[in-house]
Amino acid sequence: MTTAVPLQVRDVTVRFAGLTALDQVNFTVDPGTVHAVIGPNGAGKSTCFNVLSGVYRATSGSVRFGAHELTGMPPHRIAGLGIARTFQNLALPPRATVADSLLLGRHRLTRTGFVAAGLRLPSAAREEARHRARVREIAAFVGLEDQLDRPAGSLPYGQQKLAELGRALCMEPELLLLDEPVAGMTADERRRTAAVIAGVRDSLGISIVLVEHDMGVVMRLADAVTVLDFGRRIAGGAPADVQNDPAVIRAYLGEDEPAHAEQDGEQDGEQDGEQHAQRDGEAAS
Amino acid sequence: MTIFIELLLNGISLGSVYALIALGFVVIFRATEVVNFAHASLLLAGGYITAVLSDDIGFWLALLTGIAGAALVGAAIEFLVMRRYRGADHSVLAIVTIGVDIMLVADIGRRLGTDILSVGDPWGDRVLTIGAVSLAQTRVAALLAAGLLITAFLLAFRYTSWGVAMRAAAENAGTAALMGIRLGRVSLGAWAVAGGLAAVAALFLTVFPTPGLEKSTAQVAMKAFPAAILGGLDSTTGALVGGLIVGVTESLATGYQGDLTFLGRGLGELAPYLVMVAILLLRPAGLFGTKELARV
Amino acid sequence: MSDITDQNQNQKQKQKQNVPPLRAAAKTATRVPRPLTRPGGYGWVAGALLLLALPFYLDTFWLQAGLFAMAAAIGAIGLNLLTGSTGQLSMGHAFFLAVGAYGYTALAGDSEGRYTGLGLPTWLAALLAVVLTGLAGGLFSPIAGRLRGAYLGIATLALIVIGLHVIDNATDLTGGALGREVPALNLFGFGFDRSELLVAGVPFGSAEKLWYVGLALLLGCALFARGVLRGRPGRAMNAIRDHRIAAGVMGVPVARYRAAVFVLSSMYAGLAGVLLALVFQNVTPSQFGMVVSLQYLAMIVIGGLGSVGGAVVGAVFVSMLPQVLTRYSDALPLVATPGTGGVSPGEASAYLYGAAVVAVVLFLPGGLIRLVARRTTMSTSGEKR
Numbered sequence: 001m002t003t004a005v006p007l008q009v010r011d012v013t014v015r016f017a018g019l020t021a022l023d024q025v026n027f028t029v030d031p032g033t034v035h036a037v038i039g040p041n042g043a044g045k046s047t048c049f050n051v052l053s054g055v056y057r058a059t060s061g062s063v064r065f066g067a068h069e070l071t072g073m074p075p076h077r078i079a080g081l082g083i084a085r086t087f088q089n090l091a092l093p094p095r096a097t098v099a100d101s102l103l104l105g106r107h108r109l110t111r112t113g114f115v116a117a118g119l120r121l122p123s124a125a126r127e128e129a130r131h132r133a134r135v136r137e138i139a140a141f142v143g144l145e146d147q148l149d150r151p152a153g154s155l156p157y158g159q160q161k162l163a164e165l166g167r168a169l170c171m172e173p174e175l176l177l178l179d180e181p182v183a184g185m186t187a188d189e190r191r192r193t194a195a196v197i198a199g200v201r202d203s204l205g206i207s208i209v210l211v212e213h214d215m216g217v218v219m220r221l222a223d224a225v226t227v228l229d230f231g232r233r234i235a236g237g238a239p240a241d242v243q244n245d246p247a248v249i250r251a252y253l254g255e256d257e258p259a260h261a262e263q264d265g266e267q268d269g270e271q272d273g274e275q276h277a278q279r280d281g282e283a284a285s
Numbered sequence: 286m287t288i289f290i291e292l293l294l295n296g297i298s299l300g301s302v303y304a305l306i307a308l309g310f311v312v313i314f315r316a317t318e319v320v321n322f323a324h325a326s327l328l329l330a331g332g333y334i335t336a337v338l339s340d341d342i343g344f345w346l347a348l349l350t351g352i353a354g355a356a357l358v359g360a361a362i363e364f365l366v367m368r369r370y371r372g373a374d375h376s377v378l379a380i381v382t383i384g385v386d387i388m389l390v391a392d393i394g395r396r397l398g399t400d401i402l403s404v405g406d407p408w409g410d411r412v413l414t415i416g417a418v419s420l421a422q423t424r425v426a427a428l429l430a431a432g433l434l435i436t437a438f439l440l441a442f443r444y445t446s447w448g449v450a451m452r453a454a455a456e457n458a459g460t461a462a463l464m465g466i467r468l469g470r471v472s473l474g475a476w477a478v479a480g481g482l483a484a485v486a487a488l489f490l491t492v493f494p495t496p497g498l499e500k501s502t503a504q505v506a507m508k509a510f511p512a513a514i515l516g517g518l519d520s521t522t523g524a525l526v527g528g529l530i531v532g533v534t535e536s537l538a539t540g541y542q543g544d545l546t547f548l549g550r551g552l553g554e555l556a557p558y559l560v561m562v563a564i565l566l567l568r569p570a571g572l573f574g575t576k577e578l579a580r581v
Numbered sequence: 582m583s584d585i586t587d588q589n590q591n592q593k594q595k596q597k598q599n600v601p602p603l604r605a606a607a608k609t610a611t612r613v614p615r616p617l618t619r620p621g622g623y624g625w626v627a628g629a630l631l632l633l634a635l636p637f638y639l640d641t642f643w644l645q646a647g648l649f650a651m652a653a654a655i656g657a658i659g660l661n662l663l664t665g666s667t668g669q670l671s672m673g674h675a676f677f678l679a680v681g682a683y684g685y686t687a688l689a690g691d692s693e694g695r696y697t698g699l700g701l702p703t704w705l706a707a708l709l710a711v712v713l714t715g716l717a718g719g720l721f722s723p724i725a726g727r728l729r730g731a732y733l734g735i736a737t738l739a740l741i742v743i744g745l746h747v748i749d750n751a752t753d754l755t756g757g758a759l760g761r762e763v764p765a766l767n768l769f770g771f772g773f774d775r776s777e778l779l780v781a782g783v784p785f786g787s788a789e790k791l792w793y794v795g796l797a798l799l800l801g802c803a804l805f806a807r808g809v810l811r812g813r814p815g816r817a818m819n820a821i822r823d824h825r826i827a828a829g830v831m832g833v834p835v836a837r838y839r840a841a842v843f844v845l846s847s848m849y850a851g852l853a854g855v856l857l858a859l860v861f862q863n864v865t866p867s868q869f870g871m872v873v874s875l876q877y878l879a880m881i882v883i884g885g886l887g888s889v890g891g892a893v894v895g896a897v898f899v900s901m902l903p904q905v906l907t908r909y910s911d912a913l914p915l916v917a918t919p920g921t922g923g924v925s926p927g928e929a930s931a932y933l934y935g936a937a938v939v940a941v942v943l944f945l946p947g948g949l950i951r952l953v954a955r956r957t958t959m960s961t962s963g964e965k966r
Binding site: 053074080105110167 | 805806808809811812813814815816817819820823824826827828829830831832833834835841845
Binding site: 320 | 664727731
C-alpha cells in the first residue's frame with residue numbers, strides 16, 4: 001500500500017506583476033481522501049494546481065508532502081515524489097498512440113537511457129516489455145485497453161481525458177491532482193469517470209485533489225472541500241457543510257446585486273455584517 | 286581618452302542601426318510570434334534596390350524606392366507565404382522563413398556576384414570634427430536617422446490604432462480577433478514596417494567606412510539577431526538596448542584588438558556573439574524579455 | 582505498489598460492464614510485423630544489394646557525391662533528433678561538423694612544417710573527434726538546456742561565428758583559409774587512400790573503399806537513432822516538443838534532456854564531419870559556414886521532421902541536387918555552366934531547396950518520407966485514414 005502522508009498547504013501566496021492570484025491559502029489533504037478545490041472562475045484553482053505541481057513558484061508560503069517541501073522544486077522532482085496531475089485543457093500529443101502516452105507516465109519508474117535504447121540492449125527490451133504490460137493493466141482500469149494502439153487525437157474527447165487520467169495513474173502516484181476531469185464530457189462519460197476516480201481512491205488508496213465545476217461530481221466524490229474566491233480560501237470542510245455556507249453561496253451568486261442578496265437572505269437569513277466578518281475570519285484561519 | 290570617445294560614439298551609431306533591424310525583427314515576433322530568419326535578406330533586398338537605382342534616379346529617390354521595395358518584399362512574404370500557414374507550429378514557421386531566406390539570398394547573391402555596389406550617398410568619406418573628436422559624417426547621419434525613426438516608431442506603437450492593434454494581437458491573438466482586430470492586416474503591417482526599417486539600416490551598413498553593398502552585407506545584418514535576443518525577443522526596449530550593446534561591443538573590440546591579440550584577429554565580429562552568450566547564461570529570456578508564463 | 586495489480590483486475594471487471602462495445606475498426610491501426618514475403622521486404626533487400634554493388638559501376642564523381650550524401654545523412658539524422666523530435670532549433674550544426682572534421686585532421690595529422698598534429702592512429706583520431714564534438718556540445722548545454730525552440734536557434738548562431746574565428750586564428754591546427762590536408766583513414770593496416778586495389782577487375786580507389794565505411798556508419802547511426810526514438814528517451818523528447826510543461830510534470834527533467842539531446846546531435850554532426858573530411862581529403866572554412874547549417878535544416882524539413890528515414894531522404898535530396906544540376910547543366914534549360922553568367926547549378930539548387938522547404942511545410946507536412954510511407958501503407962492495409 002502507499003505510504004500515507006498528508007499534503008499540507010500553508011499560507012501560500014502567488015503574485016503576478018501586481019495581481020494576487022492566491023492569497024494566504026491553507027488546506028490539508030488527508031491520506032487516502034478526495035479533496036475538492038472549488039470556486040468560481042478566476043478563483044485561483046488552476047494557479048493552486050500549478051504551485052502544487054511545480055509549474056509556478058509560490059511567492060511565499062509552504063507546501064509539504066510528508067517530509068518534503070515542494071515549493072522551489074522543479075516539476076520533475078515533484079513528479080519523482082509520486083505526485084501526478086492531469087490538465088484542464090488536454091496535454092496529450094494527438095498523433096502519438098495512447099500506449100506511448102501512457103508509457104511516458106512510466107518515465108520516472110524506468111531507467112533506459114540514450115545508449116541502452118540506441119543499442120537496443122536486452123535490459124532496455126525487458127524493461128519496455130514489463131512496463132507495457134503494466135500500462136495495459138492501467139488502460140484496462142480506466143477502460144481504454146482497446147484503444148491503446150490508436151492515436152490519442154482520434155479518440156472522442158471524453159476518452160482523451162480518460163487517457164490523461166490513465167497517464168497520470170501510470171506514474172503510480174501517491175497523490176493525484178485532477179484538473180476538471182469531467183469537464184466537456186457527456187453525462188455517460190461523467191458517470192464512468194467518476195466511478196474510475198472513486199475506484200482510484202478506494203482500491204488504490206491514492207489521495208486525490210480535485211478541481212471541478214460539476215457540483216454533482218464534487219458532492220459525490222469529495223471527502224473534504226476547500227472553496228476559493230479571488231485567491232482566498234473562503235470556506236472549507238465536509239461537502240454538506242460547505243454547500244450551505246453563506247460565504248460560498250455569495251461567492252457563486254454574487255453579493256452586490258440586490259436580487260441575489262435577497263435570495264441569500266431568504267436562504268440562510270444572515271446579516272450582511274456577519275457575513276463579512278465570517279468571510280474575513282475564514283480567510284485568515 | 287579621445288580614442289575611447291570616438292569608439293564609443295561610433296559604437297552607439299552602429300548600435301542604433303542594429304537596433305533598427307532588431308526592432309523590425311521584434312515587431313514581427315510580437316505580431317505573429319514568428320522568429321524571422323529571413324530578416325537579413327529583407328535588408329539585402331532594400332540595400333540592393335537603393336544601390337541599383339541611385340545612379341539613375343538620384344540617391345534620395347532611390348532610398349525611398351528601396352524602403353518601399355523592402356517593405357513590399359516583406360509584405361509579399363507575409364501575404365504569399367506566411368499567411369498560408371495559419372495555425373502551424375511556430376518552430377516550423379521559423380524554418381519556413383529559413384526557406385524564404387535561402388531563396389532570397391540566392392537570388393540577390395546571384396545578381397550581386399562578386400560586385401561591391403555603392404549606394405551613392407551624399408556624405409562620402411567626410412569627417413565631422415568637434416574638438417579632438419572626429420566622427421565620419423555617415424555615422425552622424427546614421428545616429429540621427431535611426432534615432433528619429435525609432436522615436437517615430439515607438440510613438441506610433443504607443444498611440445496609433447495600428448500600434449494598439451499590434452500590441453493587442455501580441456497579447457492574445459484570439460481575443461484581439463474577437464475584438465475586431467484584423468490579424469491579417471496587423472501581421473502584414475508588421476512585415477512591411479520591418480522591411481522598411483531594414484532598408485534604412487541597409488543604407489547605413491553599406492556607406493563609409495564600409496566599401497558598399499556586397500554579398501557579405503547579409504552577415505553584418507545577422508548581428509541584429511544577437512541584438513534582438515539579448516534584449517529579449519518580445520521587447521522593443523530590449524531591441525534598442527540590445528542593438529546598442531552589440532554596436533558598442535563591436536566598436537570597442539575592433540578598436541582595442543591591438544591590445545587583445547591573444548584573442549585572435551577579427552575580434553570585432555566575435556565579441557557581440559560572446560556578449561550574447563554571456564547574457565543568455567545569466568538571463569535566458571534576455572534583459573527585458575518577459576519570462577513566458579505557462580497557461581495550463 | 583505491486584499489490585495494486587489484483588485490485589486492478591477486480592476493477593477491470595467492474596469497468597468492463599460499463600464499457601460499451603468498441604468499434605472493431607480500432608484494431609486496424611495495430612502494428613503488424615513485416616514479413617519479408619511482402620513486396621516491401623524484397624524492396625529493402627534489392628536496395629541494399631544495389632547500394633553494395635554501386636562502387637563497381639559508378640565513376641568517382643558519383644561515388645563522391647554519394648559519400649557526401651551519406652555524411653550529410655548522418656549529420657541530418659542528428660539534427661532531426663534535436664529539431665524534429667525535441668523541437669529545439671539549431672543553427673550551429675555546421676560548427677559541430679567543423680569540430681569533427683578539424684578535430685580528426687588535427688588528431689590524426691602529423692606535426693610538420695607550419696602544422697601541428699598529434700599523429701594518432703586514424704581510427705582513434707576519428708573516435709576522439711566524435712567525443713570532442715560531444716564535449717563541445719556539452720559546453721553549450723547551459724544554454725541548450727534552458728532556451729527553447731527558435732530562441733536556441735538564434736543563440737546557436739554564436740557557435741558558427743566562434744567556430745569560424747577559431748579556424749581563422751588557430752592556423753597551425755586548421756591551416757586557416759587555405760585549409761589543411763586530411764590524413765586518409767587506415768583501419769588495421771587497410772588504407773583508405775588513393776592506392777588502387779583491384780576488386781573483381783574494378784580498380785578500387787579511396788572513394789570506392791570509403792563507400793562501404795560510409796554505408797556501415799550510416800546504417801549504424803540510423804539504427805541507433807531509431808532505437809532512441811522508439812524507446813524511453815524518444816518518448817521523453819517528443820513530450821518536450823509537444824507539451825513542455827506536461828513533460829516536466831510527468832517526471833521528465835526537461836533541461837537535462839534538452840542538453841543531452843544537444844550533445845547527441847552534436848556527436849552525430851561530429852561523425853558526419855569526420856566522414857566529410859575523409860571524402861574531400863581537404864578541410865577549408867567554407868565547408869562550415871552559416872549556409873551549411875541552413876542546408877541541414879532544409880534537409881530535415883524536406884525529408885520529414887522527426888523521422889530517421891526523412892533525414893536520410895532530405896539529405897540525399899539537398900546534397901545531390903547541386904551535383905545533379907552540375908553534371909547535367911548543358912541539358913537543362915535555365916541552368917548555365919558555372920562562370921558563364923547565367924544561373925549556376927549551385928544557385929539553381931539553392932532556389933530549388935529553398936522553395937522545397939516552403940512548399941513541403943505547406944503541401945506535404947511530414948516531408949517526402951510521408952510520400953514513401955503512404956505508398957507502403959496503402960499497399961499493405963489499404964485505406965489507413
